[in-house]
Structures are given as C-alpha cells and as structure tokens.
Amino acid sequence: MKRLYYEGELIPYRGKPLAIRIVPPQGSPFRLATPSEDGLSLLVRVRPGEDIKKHVIFFFTAETEEIIRSSLPQWAKKLGVRPVSASVKLAKSRWGSCSSFGKLFFNSRLSMLSDDVSEYIIVHELCHLKQMNHSKAFWDLVRSALPGCMALRSKLRAEEKDAVL
Numbered sequence: 001m002k003r004l005y006y007e008g009e010l011i012p013y014r015g016k017p018l019a020i021r022i023v024p025p026q027g028s029p030f031r032l033a034t035p036s037e038d039g040l041s042l043l044v045r046v047r048p049g050e051d052i053k054k055h056v057i058f059f060f061t062a063e064t065e066e067i068i069r070s071s072l073p074q075w076a077k078k079l080g081v082r083p084v085s086a087s088v089k090l091a092k093s094r095w096g097s098c099s100s101f102g103k104l105f106f107n108s109r110l111s112m113l114s115d116d117v118s119e120y121i122i123v124h125e126l127c128h129l130k131q132m133n134h135s136k137a138f139w140d141l142v143r144s145a146l147p148g149c150m151a152l153r154s155k156l157r158a159e160e161k162d163a164v165l
C-alpha cells in the first residue's frame, strides 16, 4: 500500500486505526502530530501547504523511541544481555536489526503495530545478542522468553501491510 496523508485516511497507531485530521497549528510547536483525546484520530497541526508526512513520521519515531525506552531495559535484564545502543530510524522493510557489535536498530514504524507485536520484535532483536542467526537455538531462546512468539510473528505479517509511512 502507499500512504497518501489525506484528511480522514486511516493510519494504524499501536495496532488500532486512527483517522488523520488536519487541524490549524496551536500550542506547543514541538509535537505537531498527536492522538486526539477520544483516541479516534491523529491530529496533525499544519498550515495549508505544509508537509503532513514529515510530522507524522516525527510522531511515530518519537512514539517508537518511547516504547523502546520503556520496554527494552526490562527485557534486556530478563534475557541477561546488554546492547551497546538502541536507536530508531525509518526503514522500508526491516523491523529491527542487531549488529555484530551489539548495536540494535528499530524501525520508526514499530509504534504502528500492536504492543504485543512490537514487544516480540524487541525480544527478537535482543535474542540476537546471544544468537546471531535464526537457528533452532535462537528460536528456542525467543520461545522461552515469549511462548506465544509464533502467533505474534503471524500477527506481525498481518499488521505490517498497513504499517506504512
């Protein structure tokens, strides 16, 4: 699918669709896209002609950074691993990666997925710090941390079609 960033377009946020609403700028200029209080819309505060896409990408990147900040340290502790760093950037296909130096990367679009799915991606990448492959030993490790990981993998395949920026 291709995202078009029009008024009313549905965009997934933590697994639930929000309708894009373009509203006049007001208040803090820092966060120009925020979910509405009723949780149904993503308010994008732009002047006519301004780049909606840029603000929406900024929003999802910041949300993903927040998910990583709140969830990754506990899982790292549980698994007994210590990543060198964990950073977030927008990518076309990969949800995450782990370098041989122990640096983790997560896609800005992670916060478009359901929380249990993004958690699975975090656990998956952390397990690569112990097993740099997709061997049986790797999957045993993921399964011992998250027994429902195979169902979450299928859920990821279903959700990722719409999780596009």
Ligand SMILES: [Zn+2]
Pocket: 124, 128, 133, 134
């Ligand atoms: Zn992997």
